Amino acid sequence: MKRRMLLGLGIFLSVGLSLLPFLWFVLTSFKSQADIESIPPTWWPSGNLGFYRTALFDHRLFDYAFNSLVVAGSTTILALLLAIPAAYALARLTVPGKRGVLAVLLCVSMFPQMAIAGPIWRLLDSMGGLNHRWGVVLPYVALTLPLAIWILASFFKELPPELEDAARIDGCGPWSTLFRITLPLATPGIFTAAILILIYAWNEFFFALLILTQPEQQTLPVGIALFQGEFTMPWGELAAASVVATLPLIVVVLLCQRWIVSGLSAGAVKG
């Protein structure tokens, strides 16, 4: 009995503290300017969509969301295309210099962004990638590859090798074994990696801030960080933009909670 009460308290506290702060932003986004500026502020919104309208039309929210969608989508696709074969080779085949490859990947996942920011800026400058969406996609892919390869490789290792051996005896090369046999079995692993890459690319701020300096190319995090009004901070529009930036993530978390939990803890268990 005491145990159930303790558990109930734990659930109540952790759910409440997780959700309440953001709820304040949700409430704010449905308020009117008068609700926000009254001192003391009102608790409940008078219920209108004014802030969403002004955020969309006066604050480029539509552009930011579109750019985020393009950047996150292309990062996910590209990173998966590169990570799947690499993870398969590292999990199943003899790769000469495997230890070196693994060391490079492990090292990259520890880099502070600042230690590579200057050179990446120069690199993209010389390639003409500054202020282009593909200019952030390339570093995003490079920085998500280690995690993606890690998750996928540990997933490939758990598949029974017999099918692949049979395919090889029948004359399948490594590439066709991967595509015909392993990939169809590995969809849950690929799905997990895709979700984590997608969330990273949707949320990344620092490189986007450096590389995308024109508002037409900027993603949601940059737009929200640099949100400015003419005279005062436009908190209402900011809250509306934040809700728009967060809503897709909430949907993803609600639908894919199981895969996220298993994906993030995969590294810990297999260490």
Place this chain on the structure above:
Amino acid sequence: MTRSARLTMSRERLAAWSMVAPALLLTVTFALYPVADSFWLSLHHIFIGLPQLGSQFVGLDNYLALLQDPVARQALLVTLGFVLLSTVLELACGLMIALVIHEQFRGRGLVRAAILIPWAIPTVVASQLWRYIFNDQYGFANLLLFGDRVTDYIPWLAYPTIAFGIVVLADVWKTSSFAALLILAGLQLIPDDLYDAARVDGAGAWQRFRHITLPLLKPALLLALLFRTMDAFRVFDLVFVMTQGGPGDATQVLQFYGYQTLFTEGRIGYGSAVSVAVFLMILALSLIYLRAIGSSLLERKRP
């Protein structure tokens, strides 16, 4: 080995390399080479605003200057304070959350999803959110504490110590659930028979936690500590959005100082030295942790 078998072998090696090479190439170009380049730049004097000076090789001068730099020293202290405080709090909160979501109960999936939401929210959004909550006029904190006693309202982010605390709070809110997931993975590895056996021997809940859960959880806790320490060292988004390093230098962390020297002031050589120094510190810390994790894994394997 027959000739044809050897041929298949080398063809397979070629295929293996063709699978790894594209990923490796991109990683080397956009992560490994840039770190090397940062180190190379840090050995030079380069000023963006003064292109006529070109780049002048100065050896370790920038690093010597860094050791004497009072702003850098202050930023190091702030960073270390932030790392220490936020990781300890995150591990404590993470452990409590993990114990809750490890239990069996109806609607556990929904509870897990709710707890993951702060982790999924963009850091920039979380930063603006907490900045608004602690806003001096419109904030929720003042409304909750003082209601309509408007004259008592506190400009939280104007006080150095409080502002630092709020940045820590935002970080703890945002990332405790990540620590919780890593700890949860460790909890799931502990066999139930151990608890049953302890219960038979008359051990209470606290004793079971103290003598079974905690010791067996050590590797997972160390791993969570490693990830959180590395991330806390790299803190940038929160400071950029919430305080810009202020008030004064209360939240001036190393990454933000590096950003300012590199991109605001355009001192490429010196800024690179700052970021390389941060990188080396993270590297050293993770090597220490990895040794500790390695030895604690060995301990666990012993019968």
